[in-house]
Amino acid sequence: MGIKDPLPIGLVAEYVFCPRSAWLAYAAGAFQHNEFTVEGEILHRRVHGKGRGKRPGKRQWRRVPLYSYRLGLAGYADLVEEVDGQYFPVEYKRGQLRSSISDKVQVCLQGLCLEEMLRQPIETGYIYYAGSRRRLEVGLAGPLRRLALKSLKEVRELLRHPHPPPGRLAAKCTGCAQREACMPEGPPQAERFRWEDWLP
Numbered sequence: 001m002g003i004k005d006p007l008p009i010g011l012v013a014e015y016v017f018c019p020r021s022a023w024l025a026y027a028a029g030a031f032q033h034n035e036f037t038v039e040g041e042i043l044h045r046r047v048h049g050k051g052r053g054k055r056p057g058k059r060q061w062r063r064v065p066l067y068s069y070r071l072g073l074a075g076y077a078d079l080v081e082e083v084d085g086q087y088f089p090v091e092y093k094r095g096q097l098r099s100s101i102s103d104k105v106q107v108c109l110q111g112l113c114l115e116e117m118l119r120q121p122i123e124t125g126y127i128y129y130a131g132s133r134r135r136l137e138v139g140l141a142g143p144l145r146r147l148a149l150k151s152l153k154e155v156r157e158l159l160r161h162p163h164p165p166p167g168r169l170a171a172k173c174t175g176c177a178q179r180e181a182c183m184p185e186g187p188p189q190a191e192r193f194r195w196e197d198w199l200p
């Protein structure tokens with residue numbers, strides 16, 4: 001898979017959040033907005049609508065299209081900042097400041113795309129949590145980069161599967177947009193009805 005058929009950055013981040021959610025949303029097209037995704041959408045529109053900016057000591061670009069031919073990846077950065085010739089992706093999220101590995105993978109993949117586009121190392125990114133009005137600094141090298149690249153590979157495998165991976169009711173299900181399609185409260189996956197078994 002190359003840039004003609006790139007994977008969305010958001011899909012890889014969703015996979016890190018929950019592989020079942022990623023499959024339901026992107027392979028089955030079961031994505032449905034809920035109150036959290038709508039709030040996130042409104043936040044992003046507000047951020048993107050501000051246009052290009054300049055603050056003392058830094059330049060800013062909003063809703064920047066990103067791609068990597070090498071990785072077969074594409075998406076957007078909510079904001080790209082430049083300070084002293086160094087560029088940083090900034091991802092905006094609803095809610096309070098938190099340590100979310102899927103958010104970190106998302107900003108790491110944005111950094112990988114920027115590296116290829118600008119031909120310079122991108123070692124730091126930021127996640128701005130609107131509920132706290134604070135930024136989390138994220139180091140994009142080392143284990144996070146390895147996890148992001150491993151997840152990217154695993155997502156390609158996931159999309160080849162005709163069935164979603166099993167899901168299990170967990171705290172993260174509370175805000176999940178795929179909850180209705182997933183039904184994590186249902187019987188264990190292995191006991192569920194398989195319509196294939198009833199075909200002649």
Ligand code: SF4
Nearest residue numbers: 018021167173176182
């Ligand atoms: S409801 Fe829970 S298990 Fe189901 S897709 Fe969402 S996060 Fe995953």
